[in-house]
Amino acid sequence: MATPEEAYKRIIPLDFGSVQTVPDSFVWPQASDGVQSGDGLTIPIIDLMDPNAPQLITEACETWGIFRLKGHGIATKLMEDMESECERLFSLPTDQKMKALRSPGGRMIGYGIAPIQSLFSTTMWHEGFTIMGSAIDHARLLWPNDYQGFCDKIDDYQKQMKALAEKLMRILFKALNIPVEEVNWFDDPTNSSGCSLALQLNSYPPCPDPTRTLGLAPHTDTSIVTLLQAQTSGLQVFKDGVGWFAVQPLPDALIVNLGDFTRILSNGRFISVLHRVVVKPIQRYSAAYFFRPPMDFAVSPLLSKDLGPGQVPRFRCVTAKEYSDLKAKHLDEAFSLIEN
Numbered sequence: 001m002a003t004p005e006e007a008y009k010r011i012i013p014l015d016f017g018s019v020q021t022v023p024d025s026f027v028w029p030q031a032s033d034g035v036q037s038g039d040g041l042t043i044p045i046i047d048l049m050d051p052n053a054p055q056l057i058t059e060a061c062e063t064w065g066i067f068r069l070k071g072h073g074i075a076t077k078l079m080e081d082m083e084s085e086c087e088r089l090f091s092l093p094t095d096q097k098m099k100a101l102r103s104p105g106g107r108m109i110g111y112g113i114a115p116i117q118s119l120f121s122t123t124m125w126h127e128g129f130t131i132m133g134s135a136i137d138h139a140r141l142l143w144p145n146d147y148q149g150f151c152d153k154i155d156d157y158q159k160q161m162k163a164l165a166e167k168l169m170r171i172l173f174k175a176l177n178i179p180v181e182e183v184n185w186f187d188d189p190t191n192s193s194g195c196s197l198a199l200q201l202n203s204y205p206p207c208p209d210p211t212r213t214l215g216l217a218p219h220t221d222t223s224i225v226t227l228l229q230a231q232t233s234g235l236q237v238f239k240d241g242v243g244w245f246a247v248q249p250l251p252d253a254l255i256v257n258l259g260d261f262t263r264i265l266s267n268g269r270f271i272s273v274l275h276r277v278v279v280k281p282i283q284r285y286s287a288a289y290f291f292r293p294p295m296d297f298a299v300s301p302l303l304s305k306d307l308g309p310g311q312v313p314r315f316r317c318v319t320a321k322e323y324s325d326l327k328a329k330h331l332d333e334a335f336s337l338i339e340n
Ligand SMILES: C=C1C[C@]23C[C@@]1(O)CC[C@H]2[C@@]12CCC[C@@](C)(C(=O)O1)[C@H]2[C@@H]3C(=O)O
Pocket: 108, 114, 115, 116, 117, 130, 196, 197, 198, 200, 216, 219, 220, 221, 222, 223, 290, 327
């Protein structure tokens, strides 16, 4: 059992600027597992302005659980600003970033290692900054005299991402025969128990030996849908029968992946895609917006008015909180614990 000091140390990212080699505690033997070039296979590219977009999105959700989205309406300038803010934040000196460190045992907000790190004994080549709602409290600690610009951009970004996520959710719910009117948090998926929407800024520092370590270990997201902005490659998804498969980012496109709540709501029809991040000799940033229901929302395949002929619910009903707690303890096993 780790002492409180040891537990606390484990939430502090490595001072990556000071290392010349990959320390043993960062070595993931699976990091260099073959990545398929995928003869003829490619992650779908969908234009939201295309009249067939709902149909194409539905197919992508059934076959991949991930797609690249163009025509999403998020301004290029806002996406560029977000990349610059990531750079501004993560290039701060380590002791400055440490002022905004996530508090151990507290809410999962602020600077620190990936929350899933606690489930792995090997460390990930990653540092992150998690925002739920306003970033002001942590931004003030990072830039005491100059935090407003960061907060304004974060607010604008979250507002636009939320609107886009709601648009996508309407498409998914329609495909699943879930009446949106019955989901009373639809226009405001926050509740008194706190905000459940989250923006995660990820930094994968330049790595001296990229084949030996991983930026993020394989995981699925605890979301309905995650909207990801990344300018450079590094994200890989696992496809049954194929293996690890690289997702190439496209200029101006967002990467949309489904999370576990959509797998439950769709009774397993839509894929909650397993993904991981490999690192490079160059710096990489990404911003992931997690669209999640409020924690007291009951997630169940039975929200659908039509499961399909002969279909029975594969998962029991769970609140978003109950599932998130299971996931935080059991990661991939969480599904088997709610299977009927
Ligand atoms: C909203 C959330 C999803 C997340 C846990 C969190 O509370 C905040 C960070 C998110 C993140 C980002 C990196 C990968 C991930 C698995 C993790 O460790 O933290 C996801 C979490 C998730 O989807 O479960």
